[in-house]
Amino acid sequence: MKTSFTPHDPLGIDDLLSPEELAVRSTVRQWAADRVLPHIAEWYERGEVPVIRELARELGAIGALGMSLTGYGCAGASAVQYGLACLELEAADSGIRSIVSVQGSLAMYAIHRFGSEEQKQRWLPGMAAGEIIGCFALTEPDHGSDPAGMRTYAKRDGTDWVLTGRKMWITNGSVAGVAVVWAQTDEGIRGFVVPTDSRGFSAPEITHKWSLRASVTSELVLDEVRLPADAVLPEAAGLGGPLSCLSHARYGIVWGSLGAARTCFETALEYARTREQFGRPIGGFQLTQAKLADMAVELHKGLLLAHHLGRRMDAGTLRPEQVSFGKLNNVREAIEICRTARTILGANGISLEYPVMRHATNLESVLTYEGTVEMHQLVLGKALTGIDAFR
Secondary structure (H helix, E strand, O other), rough: OOOOOOOOOOOOOOHHOOHHHHHHHHHHHHHHHHHHHOHHHHHHHHHOOOOOHHHHHHHHHHOOOOOOOOOOOOOOOHHHHHHHHHHHHHHHOHHHHHHHHHHHHHHHHHHHHHOOOOHHHHHHHHOOOOOOOOOEEEEOOOOOOHHOOOOOOOEEEEEEEEEEEEEEEEHHHOOOOEEEEEEOOOOOEEEEEEEEOOOOOOOOEEEOOOOOOOOOEEEEEEEEHHHEEHHHOOOOOOHHHHHHHHHHHHHHHHHHHHHHHHHHHHHHHHHHHHHOOOEEEEHHOOOHHHHHHHHHHHHHHHHHHHHHHHHHHOOOOOOOHEEEEHHHHHHHHHHHHHHHHHHHHHHHHHHOOHHHHHHHHHHHHHHHOOOOOHHHHHHHHHHOOOOOOOO
């Protein structure tokens, strides 16, 4: 039996998805259409999301926060289901997907994977419901790609810990109720669960951004923040702890970046069908069709890659190098799709009346956070050659 060709799923990738996966995708897509798309251009232009706490509670209600974790009010969803949710959220805006990624894949994942039972019981149910927003503090003003050089330090004072330092580019920082902070100690790098109402903790918001404008980004200032002994994550010692959290977050980006690309592709496709120049739709010209064909090929190759990595994660066989493979390829191709879509829209491509430039500028941040292009190239280079070229 012959099947029809659909421009929105030319490879029939939907046939690989289960009814449960399709239902998750539909739920998140509908939520984004109802709650984000009518307002996102305004939020982006203003550089703020005035209803971020309300959105967090709604995302908790549909099970999108920490959705791949089990217990403590989390949905226990599969990796593919989580990936599809990230794709639909970023199809609306990268900043909205970042809220979910930082909450679930970084802050909640760190507590779930490395925390004590008391820490899990205290924080995770409220975070899963969106009642408590979390942030993840690793990057510093002078240490991004080389987190081992961090200067934030935690020293013992009796049974307490005293935490001092600065963190930079922290998503959710100014609205968070809890921060997972990584610091040097005499015992090596350790993670700390820090209530943001602690004395000496402040989170001034970073403004004047031209990317991820519909997202809260902050600096964290830790001025001799005193914490009890049980604030430390007991199962995390060394840099492996935060890096495993980053790998989990990067997996979501493998999917999410393609959401931005899909929106730009579909916008360009519709525009090419209806915009007339020289007496005919521009989609009827060979150069425009070549662009659309190349965009479709890279978008759906990326989706197949994301799907493959998701199945490996669900099987417990996904390696960090494979996550780097996906993050490197999919974000790089996604931003190229957005740039090509901008050329098809011409001058309209720079207007907020269309989503293309917003997605393109957002992806400039996605390209470099959670590991720059160069870092992922070196991860793969080391895996391929067996030679460490980081230093």
